[in-house]
Amino acid sequence: MACLVKDSRRRSPYWICAYTAPDGTRVKRSTKQVDKEKAWQICLSFVEAEEAVATRSATDQQLRRVIDAARRRLGEAPMLDATVRETLETWIKSKSGAVKASSIKEYKVAAKLFVGFLGPRAEASVRLITKRDAVSFRDWLAQSRSRATANKLKSYMGSAFQAAKEEGTIEQNVFALTDNLKVVRVERDVFSPGQVARLVEAARSEDWKGAIILGYTSAARLMDVANMRWSNVDLENGLLNFSVRKTGKRALIALHEDFAEWLAGKRRPADAQAYLFPSLASENAIASGRLSMQFSRIVARAGISGRRVKSEGGSKELSSYVFHSLRHSSASSVYNNAALENIAKRVTGHASGAIRKYVHEDLEVLRQAVKLIPRLPKSQE
Numbered sequence: 524m525a526c527l528v529k530d531s532r533r534r535s536p537y538w539i540c541a542y543t544a545p546d547g548t549r550v551k552r553s554t555k556q557v558d559k560e561k562a563w564q565i566c567l568s569f570v571e572a573e574e575a576v577a578t579r580s581a582t583d584q585q586l587r588r589v590i591d592a593a594r595r596r597l598g599e600a601p602m603l604d605a606t607v608r609e610t611l612e613t614w615i616k617s618k619s620g621a622v623k624a625s626s627i628k629e630y631k632v633a634a635k636l637f638v639g640f641l642g643p644r645a646e647a648s649v650r651l652i653t654k655r656d657a658v659s660f661r662d663w664l665a666q667s668r669s670r671a672t673a674n675k676l677k678s679y680m681g682s683a684f685q686a687a688k689e690e691g692t693i694e695q696n697v698f699a700l701t702d703n704l705k706v707v708r709v710e711r712d713v714f715s716p717g718q719v720a721r722l723v724e725a726a727r728s729e730d731w732k733g734a735i736i737l738g739y740t741s742a743a744r745l746m747d748v749a750n751m752r753w754s755n756v757d758l759e760n761g762l763l764n765f766s767v768r769k770t771g772k773r774a775l776i777a778l779h780e781d782f783a784e785w786l787a788g789k790r791r792p793a794d795a796q797a798y799l800f801p802s803l804a805s806e807n808a809i810a811s812g813r814l815s816m817q818f819s820r821i822v823a824r825a826g827i828s829g830r831r832v833k834s835e836g837g838s839k840e841l842s843s844y845v846f847h848s849l850r851h852s853s854a855s856s857v858y859n860n861a862a863l864e865n866i867a868k869r870v871t872g873h874a875s876g877a878i879r880k881y882v883h884e885d886l887e888v889l890r891q892a893v894k895l896i897p898r899l900p901k902s903q904e
Contacts (some may be wrong), residue, residue: 525570526541527566536557538553538557538563540565540570542573545576554566568592607641607644610692614686630683633679633680649684650692652693654701657698661673673704674704678698681696684698685699711843711844712848713848714827714844714848721827722822722825723899730801730803731800731821733782733799733800734800744850745846747765748803749800749814750768752797752799753794753798754796756778758778758791760886761778762776763775776893819845822842827844830843
């Protein structure tokens with residue numbers, strides 16, 4: 524038989540539910556209510572839950588129904604019990620308009636991967652996800668991706684679960700309790716100008732030829748190159764102005780003569796938002812793997828054989844020549860210069876096509892800097 528009592532020492536203003544558990548133990552539990560009628564409803568839910576557990580017939584959903592029934596009798600809203608899929612969809616929706624569109628797309632990729640990893644469990648309560656699930660997901664990602672990428676995708680899920688925790692949907696963020704994988708830098712080789720020329724010749728599509736030249740002369744990453752648009756090209760001032768996906772910062776460089784020559788043979792489309800390399804463009808982060816494989820085949824056709832280096836996890840061997848190797852050419856040393864970065868910041872403060880006269884001197888410095896990158900030979904090495 525249950526009853527309500529008060530703390531005899533008056534240490535708490537709340538009513539206490541006193542009842543006998545099914546195993547005969549006398550239990551006293553605070554209802555956290557000062558109103559006696561509401562406290563009684565909470566007390567009855569305690570007893571009902573204890574009895575359900577004792578019969579071993581209680582499921583997680585049944586216990587929550589007991590609690591929700593009590594909350595409804597008190598005139599309060601039921602407790603949230605969102606599924607994993609619903610939790611991720613809510614989180615992504617909350618980010619819309621608050622972060623870049625490219626970030627939203629990456630969040631969607633991470634959510635899709637986690638939902639796929641869980642299978643049918645993605646339709647179950649998000650509260651059932653454990654640290655073991657988070658660790659397994661991280662390790663599963665690392666089987667087909669770099670450790671750095673696996674850590675990044677895991678961090679996205681960590682953000683989603685942290686939001687759910689702050690909303691009270693879950694008690695703890697299991698992804699925050701999961702360590703990142705140790706990332707070991709893989710040493711890559713650097714393409715010589717002659718080798719880059721062979722890559723351009725071995726590329727079977729005009730898009731790949733242009734992308735390789737741009738990668739060599741701009742030190743831009745693969746996905747930045749693949750998604751470059753005509754609006755990023757300022758032919759009047761001989762500049763390339765784009766946002767770096769990895770950092771979100773603006774990059775401003777002068778057009779190299781080799782890339783300017785490639786552009787000269789192309790007709791600028793009426794739509795300024797058209798991609799420079801349509802067949803390579805994709806906003807899907809997963810596409811980078813497909814493009815990397817295509818580039819590896821170009822390297823093979825060019826007859827360039829590099830060293831075999833261990834992957835971050837040491838589980839497989841990789842070629843020392845990848846698209847990222849273009850970043851470590853002379854272009855990288857040219858653009859990783861503090862003075863040039865300051866100039867770029869000043870110039871990008873002006874609208875394209877409306878650059879004031881006092882920054883023309885800065886532009887000339889950028890144009891001279893790009894000349895430090897050797898031109899590609901017209902014949903193979």
